[in-house]
Amino acid sequence: MHHSQDLQQVLALREAMMTGDEQRLKEQRAAGKWTARERIAKLVDEGSFVELFALAGEQDMGAGVITGYATVQERPVYLFAQDFTIRGGAMGKLQAQKITKVLDMAHKTGAPIVALCDSAGVKLDEGAQAMNAYSEIYQRMARLSGVCPMIALVLGPCIGGAALLASLADVSIMAKKVGQLMVFGPQVLAAMNGVDVKPEALGGAEAIASQGGCTLVAEDEAHAMALAVRVLSMLPSSNLEDAEIIDSDDMNRLLPALDPADVDSLWAALADNGQVLEFFATYETSIRVALTRMGGRTVGLVATAKGQTDGKLTSGALTKAAQFVRLMDCYNIPVVSLMNTRGVYVADPSAQISLIKAQSQLLYAYAEATVPKLCVVTGDAIGQAYVAMGGKANADVTYAWPSATISALTPEAAVAVLYKEQIAGNATIPVEEARRQYADEYVRDVAGALNAAKAGLVDDVIDPDRTRALLISALEMLASKRDSNPAKKHGNIPL
Template sequence: MPRTPTVKQRTANSETVKENAVQSHVDELREIKASAHRGPGARATEAQHAKGKLTARERIDLLLDEASFCEVESLRRHRASGFGLEAKKPYTDGVITGWGTVHGRTVFVYAHDFRIFGGALGEAHAEKIHKVMDLAASAGAPLVSLNDGAGARIQEGVTALAGYGGIFRRNTKASGVIPQISVMLGPCAGGAAYSPALTDFVFMVRETSQMFITGPDVVRAVTGEEITQNGLGGADVHAGTSGVAHFAYDDEQSCLEDVRFLLSLLPSNNRELAPVARGTDPADRTNAALLELVPSDPSRSYDVRRVIEEIVDDGEHFEVHPSWAPNLVCTLARLDGHVVGIVANNPGAMAGVLDIEASDEGARFVQFCDAFNIPLVTLVDVPGFLPGVDQEHGGIIRHGAKLLYAYCNATVPRISLVLRKAYGGAYIVMDSRSVGADLSLAWPSNEIAVMGAQGAADIIFRREIKAADVPESVRQQKIKEYTAELMHPYYAAERGLVDDVIDPRDTRAVLIRSLAMLRTKHADLPSRKHGNPPQ
């Protein structure tokens, strides 16, 4: 007769059955996740590659450190029915969400998968994005969106539009709390374009990415104008004309490489400082080249980028808006390993004047640096605001006030350095001592005045000049007198409006010592909900 199983044997048999059941579920789960990872199939992937575009997962792999990506809600599917949706419920619902690391620091990411519903946003799709945005804000880590979508999913109606509203609200709440970066890798039309516009930086790729509120067909129907998608909202248009995009690239690989570099310069959130990365560039390195780079004649031009390269660590800096408003350079760099934001007039473009676009660019950059604890260094060589009917009618007063407001409102360490001329209201706006710069420095070549000597002499002494037998001779004499009396290099320093006049060769060392002193700066803000900056 067969022996009756013992209690121990029965328990062992039961555990074996359970293990087999669990293993069956694990195998099923692996297959489902593998299916979700593969996406809609090889043909869809080939079609994506044929457009010169990478898939969403390929982009994530380029952005994040190797094998660091942790996906959330990979098994999410839409719940919609009708219009053919009930027969097609792919995993991920067309957006991949999660987190990983960039240079070892946590970064959250979501990437539209154009292979699924053209990356169009539906209810479940939006909820996945909401989830990862909430996680990024809670964890205090940057958020990068890889955008490649066709807008709202028409079949889901108003629920898709409500999904965009949730994204916009989260963009706004996270503004100034965590860095938000939008990378445009495909089309972005209609209301979808507003999320990137709410973020801190926008990257675009030529030929494959476009942004516009109304496409070429609508423009043609309403205005009769003929224009291509790239001509209307391509990378070069937004990087050089509209200012919507901060950076434009020829390919996705170089674009994502620079996103990684930008993240290395930024703090994870507004409660932290940017990471320090000291190299081999000596803090006390002299800058003899500056004597040749900057002409002593204030009317001669030069490229201020070369000045910046001479001052900063290893000559490396990352310019924001390099193709827009070239008369003002805004860039991130390091001084003795510490990240700084540099705002500089560029006499190599439009003589370095401030205009509407330069004012907008500078204001946004100053606000960003202030929000994320990045000290500001301002290099001043400005002849004034750009005159003209177009500028006045375009609101140069309002736009210039944006830059003024941003500087006055900034509480981070602020150092201004007058390289040559600083005239009129533009001098005040470029972080002068009177609007709150912690230290105001100048080179011996500085000319700080209400206006240039020639214009001042023509106004003050116009009667004497007009009555003279040789008017031009008297005019030149009065110009010399005005320069000697009110525009000599130590005039502002004698009146306490400049803290020190320094040797240009000591610029790097002086800036580094000054920033080290200001590192523990504390500024009290007035009690208020928020200010009302000029728009």
């Protein structure tokens, strides 16, 4: 009887801490948002969630965040979910302690972390303690980076310190209409400088995605959960494992006739069942990056694209690609680069340091990565863009399509330097026609794919139809690759 009474007290306390504020619950429903517990139930395998530290703190001081572990597609994950219906999901000392405990457990056991973010900020009545609480979480996340995948779902306001939770994650997913990511909310900005900005325009999913502030944008919360499950399925549980191999498509399937500039069609043709998950899809599109599977293996795709700069790479795109390559290297995922670029884009000739740094970052990321690295030159590979994208020096295998051009300058620019006098001195042929003829000659004799193969700059000139089959074969061959960087604390990437 005594045990029964004690159990009833525990259950009553647990029930009280699970019940959100009635008014906030109504607001949550009105905003079209799920509760924290509903989100967990939608994300994990049915009945698998085990809550940890539910009774932490006096009364309900530890409420506002739910922590625990579960399985997603039968793989273990740790998670924490901020509960906006309890004090707006505000972060305090006890909430941080609960989160740091599950982060520590993920570190020890080698399992991914999923964060369901929905918080109005910190507990102001705790003062500096609340700020230190966030610092404890940041420190754990920084040390966990590259050890276990961290995925953050922004499903409500993430303002101030909460915004860094999403930024420190490996993958961040924002739901349209409900997700908000910002340092200062509209009210604070209005008080600071009198500017009145709508929350969606300031920190909504599409606004943040256009600035590279989130990895993926979801149409709603259900879509966000589906994206999280899909990302988890393509990543290993930790850096000590490889992603699961799932055979589902013909490895020797031939490619249809493709335009090298059509990245979407090229990706779909290379990927198993045409399925590709693009990261940062609306940000700096002169380079595009994505997760996919080829021959059942998870692969990171990096492809140059026309974007808004006619195939020239911007500094932002170079940095985006560098971040992606480093993420792939963290979790033992091979990188396949598809190169078709006319060089780098100089927006302001008097301010080129950002472009120099961005090129250095991508070059560094490729050079430092020890995972299998494959490259296919599908079109142009011109100048510093070729070097920054890895080039032959930083790829295990490099292929070129027959129509590829590999050169320090575009053929047009090269002949303007090399054949300036011949073009000017030929009175029998119009200048433009002479330039075209010399450019064709330059490609044939110097910059063409065959010449690159003869010089050892590519390993082979291949039939485009067989690109998928050859890449999968190379991935199989490199699956046992063992490479390591020199012993050091860490490198000094040019940030």
